[in-house]
Amino acid sequence: MKPCACGSGKLFSNCCSPFLSGKALPKTVKQLMRSRYAAFALTGYGQYLLDTWHPDSAPAVTADDLGSVDSNWLGLDILDSSQQGDSGTVEFCAHFLDENGKPKTHRENSRFVRIKGRWYYLDALSLDYGGT
Template identity: 40%
Template sequence: MSSIANASPCPCQSGKPFEDCCAPLISGEMLPETAEALMRSRYTAYTLRDESYLLATWEPSRRPQSLDFTAEQAPKWIGLQVRQFVQTGLDTAIVEFVARYRIGGRAHRLHETSRFKLTDGRWMYVDGDIAE
């Protein structure tokens, strides 16, 4: 599944080892209990280029057909900061985060407020607003 050693810190920067954090979510052994846990596992899946997990956790009506991880200048994800997690309803939540990455040696930031929905007991990514 991954090239991350099990004893390594999780890429989502939770402070937990990968094997105790995002690995069981990405492998399907467990479901994320919160929208924040889903968002963190999706970030980790981006670092691993795990298209199947990302698509499986995307709300079906908003999900793209595929993700292009073959780009010559693919981002190298280097850090995540969760700024805010708010349960907005029984089955809805938002997570504001800043993800840092490099492309061709240049540093970039993605600042997004993502929307999540609980559907049939599973948190799903719906969409997000990117801050300029």
């Protein structure tokens, strides 16, 4: 029994695992945000990242590439979120160690859209690389 990588405080099996394994679809933008963060943090979930990326903005990389990105994610703080109909935003800070082992923060306001009942990550409204 391990805590979820997204930092929700819940067990992985009760949090992002059902989404990452394809057993359930995230119902809210926050659930999608958390599960995508967990996918990045755990590595090996490249296909999930591609499957939840809007086709218009998805990077031209393979699931293997995405799933093997070496990351040192330390935690996720969700600052704000809103959802209206089939679109939503989540503002968050993701903490990580850079290549020199220095703690950094990636702050982003992500946009999400729902198509045929599935939420997709569309793009970021603003980017702010802090922690310098």
